[in-house]
Amino acid sequence: MLSVNWMLLGLRSLSWLLAASLLCVGLWSCKIGLDGYFHIEPLQPDRNAVTFALVARDFDQPVFITSSPEGSADLFVAERGGRIYRFDSDSGIRSIFLDLSDIVSTSGLEQGLLGMAFHPNYPEDERLFVNFVDSDWDTTVASIRATSNGTNSIRRDFMTVILSIPQPFNNHNGGMVTFGPDGHLYIGTGDGGSRNDPYGHGQDLNSLLGKILRVDVDESGAQPYAIPDTNPFVGSENKRPEIFSYGLRNPWRFSFDVQTGDLWIGDVGQNRYEEINYIAGNSHGGHNFGWSDTEGPECFNNPGCQPEVYTLPISHYDTKDGCAITGGYVYRGDSNPSLYGTYVFADYCNGKLFGVSKANGRWVKELLIDSDLHISSLGQDANKELYVADFKSGSIYQLMEVESQHGSSSGVGM
Numbered sequence: 001m002l003s004v005n006w007m008l009l010g011l012r013s014l015s016w017l018l019a020a021s022l023l024c025v026g027l028w029s030c031k032i033g034l035d036g037y038f039h040i041e042p043l044q045p046d047r048n049a050v051t052f053a054l055v056a057r058d059f060d061q062p063v064f065i066t067s068s069p070e071g072s073a074d075l076f077v078a079e080r081g082g083r084i085y086r087f088d089s090d091s092g093i094r095s096i097f098l099d100l101s102d103i104v105s106t107s108g109l110e111q112g113l114l115g116m117a118f119h120p121n122y123p124e125d126e127r128l129f130v131n132f133v134d135s136d137w138d139t140t141v142a143s144i145r146a147t148s149n150g151t152n153s154i155r156r157d158f159m160t161v162i163l164s165i166p167q168p169f170n171n172h173n174g175g176m177v178t179f180g181p182d183g184h185l186y187i188g189t190g191d192g193g194s195r196n197d198p199y200g201h202g203q204d205l206n207s208l209l210g211k212i213l214r215v216d217v218d219e220s221g222a223q224p225y226a227i228p229d230t231n232p233f234v235g236s237e238n239k240r241p242e243i244f245s246y247g248l249r250n251p252w253r254f255s256f257d258v259q260t261g262d263l264w265i266g267d268v269g270q271n272r273y274e275e276i277n278y279i280a281g282n283s284h285g286g287h288n289f290g291w292s293d294t295e296g297p298e299c300f301n302n303p304g305c306q307p308e309v310y311t312l313p314i315s316h317y318d319t320k321d322g323c324a325i326t327g328g329y330v331y332r333g334d335s336n337p338s339l340y341g342t343y344v345f346a347d348y349c350n351g352k353l354f355g356v357s358k359a360n361g362r363w364v365k366e367l368l369i370d371s372d373l374h375i376s377s378l379g380q381d382a383n384k385e386l387y388v389a390d391f392k393s394g395s396i397y398q399l400m401e402v403e404s405q406h407g408s409s410s411g412v413g414m
Contacts, residue, residue: 048338050353050368052388052397055089061112062389063175065379065396068118075381077389077396080112082132086152087396089381095152098144103156104132107170110193111137114175119217120183122146128154129162129185129217131177139165139173141187143217162217162224163242165208169193172250180214181261181281184228187213188265190250195270196301197292202247205239210291212251212265214244232286245279247289247310253327253377257281258384264343266327267313269295274325275313276345276356287311315356315363322347328378333385336401344368344386344399346375353388353399373397 061080068076075087077094082101087094106112111133119125126146134140145158162185167173172190180186191197191210202210219226233239254265261281267289269275273296277289290310293302297312317325328345342355351371356363376391386399 046338047366049402050336050339050399051402052369052371053400054395055387055398056087056396057394059085059394059396061391062376062394062396063113064115064377065387065389066116067380067382069120069122071382073382078113078116081106082113084116097152098128098154098156100130100132100156103134105135105137108133108137110171110173114173115177117177117179120179129177131175131187133173137167137170139167139189141177160224163187165189167192168199174251176251176253178255180256183218184214185217186244188251188254189213191291202249202291203293205233205243205246208240208242210246210248211243212245212248212254213242214285215242230284232284244285245287245289247291249291255327255329257330258332264327264330266325266345268325272296272318273316274322275316277311278314315365322350322352324348326375326377329380329386331386333383335385336399338401344378346378346388348375351375
């Protein structure tokens with residue numbers, strides 16, 4: 001079985017049809033439907049139905065949505081081709097905030113500008129952090145210092161490369177960058193691509209691929225970064241000290257619960273399972289999520305493995321429920337009170353939006369919205385309200401509660 005590549009699916013007209021024919025090549029899985037660990041239930045009695053409210057149209061292959069820590073109402077939308085737009089949701093006015101299009105490679109199917117994060121002290125600390133694939137097809141994580149030029153844009157001539165990681169193939173590039181509650185920068189890397197993790201990067205602690213990395217970009221005199229003392233492999237021989245957790249195939253989107261500090265990871269699967277992995281907020285890392293010895297709860301490349309010795313996903317699912325997980329956020333906003341504390345995520349292939357919460361001692365997955373969107377990313381604004389990006393149409397939607405109704409919404413995707 002081949003795996004699904006979300007990067008193919010935003011192309012227009014004939015390009016879109018070509019992309020659709022190549023769906024099963026790299027990032028996300030096409031798999032035989034088998035029962036997963038998740039138990040799907042109708043919305044809980046105290047859960048209101050939710051829907052997608054259109055916010056903006058006509059972005060070109062949007063891959064991420066965020067806000068700045070300064071608390072403005074503006075959204076920042078990153079496009080795969082290398083442009084980041086500042087978008088005023090009140091006026092509808094958008095302007096280019098940063099343009100990296102001439103140094104970002106999109107020739108590979110899963111390449112491009114893949115992630116961005118403001119420094120948590122922005123704008124006092126003027127740095128924006130980006131994760132993209134460069135012209136050499138390597139993953140580049142860089143900081144760009146905003147200049148006080150009286151405009152709404154920043155220039156990349158103030159760019160500093162923090163990390164460059166050679167990629168053996170052009171898929172499974174990860175791409176997420178975000179700051180944790182500890183103030184450190186977390187970087188998601190895929191296993192390097194192809195299929196079956198041919199070089200064993202997921203389990204190789206001397207490789208930066210197939211990992212979540214944690215670095216300190218603020219320590220005085222550290223160039224280009226320092227290693228936090230509490231990283232799990234500091235001082236260990238033949239183990240990269242940047243590694244925070246490992247055994248991941250392609251952690252495309254992960255996030256911290258802003259209330260608890262817990263880390264939620266959506267790891268894209270290959271043949272059978274899409275995973276939601278979890279690290280408690282008080283942890284110092286070191287978790288081995290199993291890939292490619294395991295996939296989901298089962299042995300994969302290591303037939304004689306003992307799955308219980310790895311950190312197994314708190315929940316997983318197969319193609320009965322979708323084939324390409326888009327990790328999301330624990331909802332902490334005010335507009336959807338019945339969702340408060342629920343982990344909200346999507347599946348790219350079928351457009352479904354799910355909520356995961358604990359009920360009677362087990363994790364339960366509820367279908368929140370059944371749509372025809374191709375959800376490449378979720379995002380948060382300054383008020384912790386949730387948005388989704390439709391990679392195919394280029395539209396941005398906000399998640400909104402439908403008062404006094406119960407059951408999942410459907411047919412969304414204008």
